[in-house]
Amino acid sequence: MNNKKELRIGLVGYGFMGRTHSNAYLRVPNFFPELEYVPVLKAVCARNEERVKAFADQWGYESVETDWKALITRKDIDAIDICTPNNMHAEIAIAAAQAGKIVLCEKPLARTVAEAQPMVDAVEKAGVRNTVWYNYRRVPAVTLAKQLIDAGKLGKIFHYRANFLQDWTISPELPQGGEGLWRLDNDAAGSGVTGDLLAHCIDTAMWLNGGIKDVSAVTETFIKERVHTGTGKKQKVDIDDACIFHCHFSNGSLGVFESTRYARGHKALNTFEINGEHASIRWDLHDLNRLEYFDHRDESIVRGWRSIHVTDADQPFMDKWWVPGLSIGYEHTFVHQVADFLISIEDNTPCSPTFKEAQETQKVCEAVLDSAKTRSWKDTGVTW
Numbered sequence: 001m002n003n004k005k006e007l008r009i010g011l012v013g014y015g016f017m018g019r020t021h022s023n024a025y026l027r028v029p030n031f032f033p034e035l036e037y038v039p040v041l042k043a044v045c046a047r048n049e050e051r052v053k054a055f056a057d058q059w060g061y062e063s064v065e066t067d068w069k070a071l072i073t074r075k076d077i078d079a080i081d082i083c084t085p086n087n088m089h090a091e092i093a094i095a096a097a098q099a100g101k102i103v104l105c106e107k108p109l110a111r112t113v114a115e116a117q118p119m120v121d122a123v124e125k126a127g128v129r130n131t132v133w134y135n136y137r138r139v140p141a142v143t144l145a146k147q148l149i150d151a152g153k154l155g156k157i158f159h160y161r162a163n164f165l166q167d168w169t170i171s172p173e174l175p176q177g178g179e180g181l182w183r184l185d186n187d188a189a190g191s192g193v194t195g196d197l198l199a200h201c202i203d204t205a206m207w208l209n210g211g212i213k214d215v216s217a218v219t220e221t222f223i224k225e226r227v228h229t230g231t232g233k234k235q236k237v238d239i240d241d242a243c244i245f246h247c248h249f250s251n252g253s254l255g256v257f258e259s260t261r262y263a264r265g266h267k268a269l270n271t272f273e274i275n276g277e278h279a280s281i282r283w284d285l286h287d288l289n290r291l292e293y294f295d296h297r298d299e300s301i302v303r304g305w306r307s308i309h310v311t312d313a314d315q316p317f318m319d320k321w322w323v324p325g326l327s328i329g330y331e332h333t334f335v336h337q338v339a340d341f342l343i344s345i346e347d348n349t350p351c352s353p354t355f356k357e358a359q360e361t362q363k364v365c366e367a368v369l370d371s372a373k374t375r376s377w378k379d380t381g382v383t384w
């Protein structure tokens with residue numbers, strides 16, 4: 001492959017995330033041709049041999065495995081990419097790090113802070129490169145928000161507001177457990193919307209606005225029992241169906257976050273708004289190419305919210321795609337994450353969020369769940 005270096009990928013799991021990651025590995029060389037490294041789809045691993053073979057054919061993986069332990073011992077694999085349900089992240093990540101593999105892990109890093117700790121220790125002890133797929137940071141409009149905040153355009157920040165609203169679990173007939181639906185099974189997922197959806201909002205929020213110091217939360221489980229796919233019986237539901245929390249950031253600003261899977265009409269309404277002393281910004285995943293910006297310093301007669309279509313070549317990532325004015329989408333965020341990961345290998349720098357950084361998000365999630373349970377404010381333990 002010319003003078004390129006290969007990053008040989010072993011993917012574990014072939015669900016929705018397995019597809020987003022595979023697509024990203026395939027697209028990166030086309031749109032980031034300057035990179036020294038090229039991902040090679042060496043192997044995909046899952047228990048069902050027939051289905052994993054079909055997935056390998058569809059996406060162009062060279063081989064398949066049905067046991068992840070076999071995958072991590074393979075000498076022809078450089079990086080293990082974990083796309084399994086959350087309860088398997090720790091065991092696979094730790095073993096992969098101990099085998100000297102690079103580890104990429106789907107979010108959230110783990111189910112609890114305690115489960116995440118040995119994962120962080122393992123990658124650090126082995127000195128292996130690692131990252132967690134919090135893809136929304138790499139929406140160009142969100143990256144532009146980061147640049148505006150870091151450049152001081154907003155001034156002192158007072159408020160951070162975020163939502164992640166969905167409506168796909170309203171039916172009581174939906175079982176818990178099984179493909180996709182493991183997200184409703186607390187043993188597999190670790191929590192409900194807090195770990196699945198708010199984790200995205202928290203990752204983005206702390207990246208944009210710094211650490212979250214303490215939280216006060218309420219959660220609700222609207223449907224108390226569902227059939228479990230594993231046992232075939234009706235069982236108690238232990239996940240949070242909805243969660244609302246407010247918080248203090250360490251920069252003195254106040255945050256308010258809401259997530260639910262019971263907001264009829266909303267499929268993935270992931271939004272944030274940030275209000276600073278000079279300017280405000282807001283973003284909405286359903287219109288992901290736009291960043292809205294209000295600057296109080298504008299001449300008063302034309303002052304108002306600007307709707308910035310983030311598609312110009314001098315805006316983040318957009319020189320890689322089409323021509324100004326043409327949109328990109330959800331899948332591109334994963335392509336950007338792979339590109340940044342490959343750059344981090346070239347530059348020998350960490351690729352954010354690392355396991356250690358993702359553990360900070362885990363700390364906030366855990367404090368949120370704890371606060372809701374005990375009906376009290378909780379310190380997150382995040383100290384920056």
Ligand code: SOE
Binds near residue numbers: 196197268
């Ligand atoms: C849940 O429905 C889900 O697929 C999450 O698991 C993803 O992380 C989120 O990006 C979209 O919603």
